[in-house]
Amino acid sequence: MDFFESQDVARRKTSLLVAYYVLAVALIIVGVYLAFAFTFMGASAKAGGEVDVARLWNPMLALWVIGGTLAVVGIGSLYKITQLSSGGEAVAHMLGGKLIDPGATDPHQRKVLNVVEEMAIASGVPVPPVFLMEDASINAFAAGLSPSNAVIGVTRGSIEQLSRDELQGVMAHEFSHILNGDMRLNIRLIGVLHGILVIALIGFGIVRATAGTRHRTRSSNSKGGGNLPVVVLGLVLMAVGYIGVFFGKLIKSAVSRQREFLADASAVQFTRNPQGIGGALKKIGGWKGGSRLANSHAEEASHFFFANGLRSSLLGLMATHPPLEERIHRIDASLLEGVDTAESTTASAAAPEMAGVSGMASFAVEPDQVVASVGAPGADHLAYACRLLEGLPAAVSEAVHTPVGAMAVIYGLLLDRKADVRGRQLERLRNNAGEDVLSVMNSLSAAVSSLGPAYRLPVADMSVVSLRGLDADDYAVFSENVRNLVMADQQVDLFEYALRRMLKRGLAPVFEKVSSTAIHHKSLESVQDACVALLSSLAYWGADETEEAERAFRVGAERLGFALSVTPLEACGLDAVDGALDTLVGATHAIRKEVLDACVHCVASDNRVTVEEAELIRAVADALECPMPPIFG
Secondary structure (H helix, E strand, O other), X not given: OXXXXXXXXXXHHHHHHHHHHHHHHHHHHHHXXXXXXXXXXXXXXXXXXXXXXXXXXXXXXXXXXXXXXHHHHHHHHHHHHHHOOOOHHHHHHHOOOEEOOOOOOOHHXXXXXXXXXXXXXXXXXXXXXXXEEOOOOOOEEEEOOOHHHOEEEEEHHHHHHOOHHHHHHHHHHXXXXXXXXXXXXXXXXXXXXXXXXXXXXXXXXXXXXXXHOHHHOHHHHOOOOOOHHHHHHHHHHHHHHHHHHHHHHHHHHHHHHHHHHHHHHHHHHHHOOHHHHHHHHHHHHHOOOOOOOXXXXXXXXXXXXXXXXXXXXXXXXXXXXXXXXXXXXXXXXXXXXXXXOOOOHHHHHOOOOOOOOOOOOEEOOOHHHHHHOOOOOOHHHHHHHHHHHHOOOXXXXXXXXXXXXXXXHHHHHHOOOOHHHHHHHHHHHHHHOOXXXXXXXXXXXXXXXXXXXXXXXXXXXXXXXXXXXXOHHHHHHHHHHHHHHHHHHOOOOHHHHHHHHHHHHHHXXXXXXXXXXXXXXXXXXXXXXXXXXXXXXXXXXXXXXHHHHHHHHHHHHHHHOOOOOXXXXXXXXXXXXXXXXXXXXXXXXXXXXXXXXXXXXXHOOOOOEEHHHHHHHHHHHHHOOOOOOOOOO
């Protein structure tokens, strides 16, 4: 299953979840109605104590029950979903996680941060913040509504008990959940279950309140009235609510189990090291703390975790994870299926000659392979990320892990080579950037200037986690400074455009109000104008002459099956590209795949791709919410 198919599968599972939700709520409504009917109508229907079933139906009561139940369940679900609407950080805080400082020097924390950076660069997603849970068990999770607001959570037991290879296997598993669209579904599951649970909580509240006033109603009980019907109602509501929760857990189990097998397989493909994730699972089985979490919210978030965070349920019926033995068996079987475990990531990092890192100015690519890599990073991509990080100057690596240093690095990357333009840029920074940032910029000037093209965007991406720590005022100043630096020469090159899109992707969800992506376009024809604008701009950006641009455009347009004409150069530009991407991100993933395929063929029409063009392709893919691993020769 490729990335685009997995996204559609995740959306279909969401639709299935809605169907289950409607069915569960319908059954709850029936249960609540019967509770009210038997308690207040059936109990006194006949003097002999028999229930007159015919009198149980009351249209007015039915309307009140339907309306009331829908309101209670809906508000309960909406409350929880709204509570988690900020994305992964809300889940991390709910589970007691504390953000690991990107500049942390603790060796265990540094180990997990380095692994996460490698995984993010290799898979083409923003580097996610990492949260530490103070729990001795071995477990982890990925949570968020999209890759741009995803977080990684990890227990202290994981970072202290797992080797680097084992931790890498666990992180590869969690990145699979980020790439496969599982996180949004997981958050919706929490909301659904909470809405159903509210009915049980109301019943419990009724019973507790009634029990608290029981001593004041004993005289009325002797006359056959009193609180007994209310107590019965509370108990029945508790039963109805927990029956709903029971079926909700079954739904959660059915949705989650197969995704865990898929994430395990993806981790093996990503790291080409079954012994990493396999070793982590075996260590969980032998560790006294196992994977069980001592957290009051572990139950509602159980489907997020790498391994089962709860006690073993009856017959494993409601477990959100397959048995450890079965997962280990499947991973160990990969040792017999041609996976070369002798080729570790560290060893392979030194083997291939990769463009940009090795100094190659341009290289040949196979467009179909580039598109197929979306959401499916492999060991070569991880090796590329490892080698890139190893070649990064230590001063730059240290700087990007602090807010001041991150700003200084971004500004340094945007400084122009032309003396007059650079002078104007530095003058604006002296007036607006602050002395501390300027001081770090000066100390890093030589190191940043020496960075090759392949290093620039990954370094900027690593800076985003630290930049999220800015306050609103500092972010506003930073954004304005970036805009001024980019526009200092009155034009935007490929790197500047890609950097701007990347910063917007990583920081806008934190500092700006960003609406979630909705699907508006389900046919390629409905986004034809956007395709023309995007392909035209890409064609002109990568060509020196008009004829060359027209030929590149035709190559891309033919992939879409349209007879299209290139837009005049004067009508192309940033606004046209941004508008096209904003339209296309509202198309189905199947359409986005066709558009991305056309873009790659357009840029690679001359059979050579520069590092800048490769990063532009990745920026387009990122804007379409299609995480693309590094492109290299």
